[in-house]
Amino acid sequence: MSECKHGMKTGCVYCHGHVKPTPETGRAPKKRGKPTRLSEQMNDRMTDLKQRLKRLRGQTPDA
Numbered sequence: 001m002s003e004c005k006h007g008m009k010t011g012c013v014y015c016h017g018h019v020k021p022t023p024e025t026g027r028a029p030k031k032r033g034k035p036t037r038l039s040e041q042m043n044d045r046m047t048d049l050k051q052r053l054k055r056l057r058g059q060t061p062d063a
Contacts (some may be wrong), residue, residue: 004015035043 004012006012006014
């Protein structure tokens with residue numbers, strides 16, 4: 001093997017190393033924790049705000 005551009009006789013990992021791609025299918029999806037009280041309150045507020053906005057625009061709310 002010839003000398004690499006970094007001056008190493010056997011070649012360095014930067015020039016001659018092979019990186020194996022990580023398989024995307026092997027990863028487990030992240031687990032979500034239980035929703036907190038604060039996140040539930042925020043979700044309720046956002047739902048209410050969206051319904052009020054639809055009413056103001058003249059549309060009927062979905063639920």
